[in-house]
Amino acid sequence: MRRYRIDGIELAEATELAAALADAFARKLRPLCLCRPDGVAMYIARFDGQHLIKRMPSSGGNHDPSCGSYQPPHELSGLGPLIGDAIRIDEENGVAALRLDFPLAKTGSRPAPAAEASAADTVKNVSKRLSLRALLHYLWQEGELTEWTAAWAGKRGWGRVRASLIEASRRMTVSSGSLSEVLFVPEVFHPDEKSAIAARRAVSLAGLANSGTGKRKLMVLVGEVKEFAEARSGRRLVVKHMPDYPLVIEEETWKRLEKTFATEFAFWNADPSHHLVTILTFGLNAGGLAVVEEMALMITTENWVPFETAHELQLLERLARLRRKSVKGLRFNLSNDKPVVSVTLPEPRPDPVAMFIVPPDVDDDFEVALAEMIEARPEMRAWIWRSGEGDIPKLP
Incomplete structure (x- = not known):
């Protein structure tokens, strides 16, 4: 169960928390997610008539991988x-x-x-x-x-x-x-x-x-x-x-x-x-x-998760049937000849998994950039599907 600290008081993600959010929202208090020892700052939003604790912009990487607010590193x-x-x-x-x-x-x-x-x-x-x-x-x-x-x-x-x-x-x-x-x-x-x-x-x-x-x-x-x-x-x-x-x-x-x-x-x-x-x-x-x-x-996809290629769609369809959370990586401004993580699985133990799909016939620059990207995040396991070499590998 997730725990938060609001105005110095620790609360669980249950009835006691729901009762405190309206007051904290009115007072513009900033909750702390206690997935990390020092807490990670969040904010309270009014959403569909309810008060919810939401992740701060671009702060997902500050949360523990087991936390529901976690996002892959930028x-x-x-x-x-x-x-x-x-x-x-x-x-x-x-x-x-x-x-x-x-x-x-x-x-x-x-x-x-x-x-x-x-x-x-x-x-x-x-x-x-x-x-x-x-x-x-x-x-x-x-x-x-x-x-x-x-x-x-x-x-x-x-x-x-x-x-x-x-x-x-x-x-x-x-x-x-x-x-x-x-x-x-x-x-x-x-x-x-x-x-x-x-x-x-x-x-x-x-x-x-x-x-x-x-x-x-x-x-x-x-x-x-x-x-x-x-x-x-x-x-x-x-x-x-x-x-x-x-x-x-x-x-x-x-x-x-x-x-x-x-x-x-x-x-x-x-x-x-x-x-x-x-x-x-x-x-x-x-x-x-x-x-x-x-x-x-x-x-x-039908679940509103973006995808770029048929291989990526195949991977997302396989993951969509699982109860484990997956997080889709996005390209933003990067061109198609640059590597990006396809999907991150934040929950597997002992480490979260970064899933990459390598298209056929990529050049040396792509391979070097991919290796550097993986090496820069040693806390994550890399899963690589070289789509030109065969069917999707076994999932982590």
């Missing part, structure tokens, strides 16, 4: 190069300040091209600013959506995903203020509440109105793709849970999107249980239509 994923520059953690306030490589305001009317998954492989983007894809990965990770255990089967729908993303965004800031103020995640759609949902959406998107300064304000949208409908030019993006508010994708942007995210489209078309998640910036044109400016895509 160095094993694409997050490592971003911490301290693109992502700056204010430990006192528990907020992550983000530097973005895409604008939240636009001069002129021409949309930018689709965000290319491979274009981020430069020193500038890796170390200095977050791409659209990297922002989506960070939201997914901090929303604890990279984590999975079979005990959660049937309990993670869009409502849960949305709440997790919004809560995570409240602990992040961008140049204009809180990320939550410019992030729009559509609520679960119910036909009998269509008018009320549209009214709430209009309030959330009111900031897109032209300020008369010559710049159009933009917002960030995260949602699940329902379809890319035919249009006279380009496509109309229909987001699930937002069927009455299509977004315009211009022809040039659409062509680049198809090319850049061909793998994601292929997985989406192959299995209807997969979710195609989009993150995009959008604004209103002169006629009041919502127009996509920049866009990236991410494919996930």
Whole structure:
């Protein structure tokens, strides 16, 4: 049973804790998770009408591997190069300040091209600013959506995903203020509440109105793709849970999107249980239509866990049936020719396990980087599947 310290008093994760959280939330007290002798700072969030203790931004590696708040070390994923520059953690306030490589305001009317998954492989983007894809990965990770255990089967729908993303965004800031103020995640759609949902959406998107300064304000949208409908030019993006508010994708942007995210489209078309998640910036044109400016895509399993390749999907499907927790590693800004941990198993004894999938025909630079990554974390056991050499090895 997990234990916490709040205002000098130790409490267990049970009735005594639940009774104390509302008071601690009102007093803005910071709980300490006692998985480590000195405690690890956390915060209290109000979530679905309840008060919950949540992990501080990018602090998962500070927890003991047996702790439910543990996350793999930053160095094993694409997050490592971003911490301290693109992502700056204010430990006192528990907020992550983000530097973005895409604008939240636009001069002129021409949309930018689709965000290319491979274009981020430069020193500038890796170390200095977050791409659209990297922002989506960070939201997914901090929303604890990279984590999975079979005990959660049937309990993670869009409502849960949305709440997790919004809560995570409240602990992040961008140049204009809180990320939550410019992030729009559509609520679960119910036909009998269509008018009320549209009214709430209009309030959330009111900031897109032209300020008369010559710049159009933009917002960030995260949602699940329902379809890319035919249009006279380009496509109309229909987001699930937002069927009455299509977004315009211009022809040039659409062509680049198809090319850049061909793998994601292929997985989406192959299995209807997969979710195609989009993150995009959008604004209103002169006629009041919502127009996509920049866009990236991410494919996930039916449990909303992201994956990149067929081999990674095979591994995740095998792990999804187990009651042990797994944590998906994400690429953020890193290109596909750089190694990242595929999955971490924090609970196996005596040590947590870092699982790597090595594609066929990798070059020497990849092998050297992988060896250095493994050597840098001696407290973790490495499990390696060289996918060109045969079927998946025995799990740890």
